[in-house]
Amino acid sequence: MTSLPKQPSARKLGLVIDLDTCVGCHACVVNCKEWNTGGYPAPLTDQNPYGKDVSGAWLNRVHTFEAGEGADGRTVHFPKSCLHCEEPLCVSVCPTGASYKRNDDGIVLVDEDRCMGCGLCAWACPYGAREMDMGVGVMKKCTLCIDRIYNENLDEADRVPACVSTCPASARHFGDLGDPGSAVSQLVAERGGYDLMPEQGYKPTNKYLPPRPRRDATTAGSRPERLDEARPEGGFLGWVDRLLSAV
Amino acid sequence: MHPAYSVIFFTTASGAGFGLLTLLGILGPLQQLPNDRWFGLVALFVAFALAVSGLLSSTLHLRSPSRARYAFSQWRSSWLSREGVAAVATMIVAGVFAIGWVFFEATAGWWGAAGLLAALGAVVTVASTGMIYAVLKPIRQWHDPLVVPAYLLFALATGAVWLDAVVTVLARNNQALSLGAIVLLVLAWGVKAAYWKRIDTGQSISTPESATGLGALGPVSLLMAPHTEENYLQREMGYRVARKHAVKLRGLAVIGGLALPVPLLVAGWLLPAVPGSVCAVLAALLATLGVLVERWLFFAEARHTVTLYYGHRDG
Incomplete structure (x- = not known):
């Protein structure tokens, strides 16, 4: 049923994305595609992948923005995937019951056997988190790697979404944002994590950590001392030093 | 938003069909229309043909149409589902109404009650169509209190010009109807x-x-898109062609949908039978064409917030 859960779930699994450390390498994008084209929403098709007009369904994309102007402008890499909102209009507009929000952990999923591919849910999402899979004819979206995070065949350390496991800059964190004591909640509290487009009223679960203030003369630490010059006093290196100095 | 032709044709045609059904379902039982079976057959046929062709064309934009049957299941939350349920329920009741009119030349009593129910169902169906768009918060041009009234009024108005055309061709008693249209x-x-x-x-x-x-860092602009080619989101929601010609197209819609049909409707009741009928049918065709342009603009002028992530300033 595409009615939302009566009570918001206590557990709110989601991602915290650190815009300060994201280097824009797109590894999360690629690993997301790699895992999910064989996982829950498989296959995740592309059209004309080696020709002109390449197109395909991807569940995670990295935009790059410039924030601020001139010398104060900053380049910010901005990964975006489903935010697993508490008020997901994408779910309540679904006419077939294919889209649903899980009671236990708040993850928003698509039951592909019921999706008729009308595309209304993609219209209802302000963030552009859903993409139609033109090869399969159903809507695809981030599953928060539901087939990894509860997968007991994986080592416990690997039970995180593919995007989180692959990020070389540790810019992506996964956890329970409904628990104020969790590591992700504390990270959000500490760094001033925020919602995207709160004015739209979707109450997204995923949070973004803002870039840290730029260091200038007042905030930068003292420069490290220059290293001493090499002064070998004795032994083989001292002999080489003396010999070369004499030549 | 990308104007999908199937959806534009669907909302225009089924709007006119359900509008016509509303008027037949009310004016029939009130004995304001001929009880004659041939009149009933033609008028209800036009209404059914418009509504059903519209509903069938709406399945053309589905990527997995074989699962369309599930769309009747989520009426508790989804306006699209409500529209489907209301459309089918209306068709069934209208079928009963049609049996009375065509086979028994009866539009009063229980047959009339079926007509009134069909009229109510048709209004609910069109209002549900409007609500599908009006609840979409990310699209400001659709999340607007005038969207549902516009859908309802265009459905009734196009239904009225089609009814006027049928009455003018078959019965010639139409001043009030033309005026109403x-x-x-x-x-x-x-x-x-x-x-x-x-x-x-x-x-x-x-x-x-x-x-x-x-925003705290200053104005935000897109430096690099996430991908080199257009994706589904941009094709579906980043449509920009019509904006350039919006003013011209609005003018065309008003000329086709209002300025030409009104004198034609007047001519329909002033002129003798044959030229009058031609004028009334032309008025119906033009009014529908005008609404078709209006519906195209409704999509093409709408902007989705996702375009903010692709370098547009006004979502």
């Missing part, structure tokens, strides 16, 4: 004019700054 057309386009004014002066509540949360 003119009033509905003026009302519908009046609401549309107010709607256009609203969307022209309104502003999106979201900006690239709120979409990224980076």
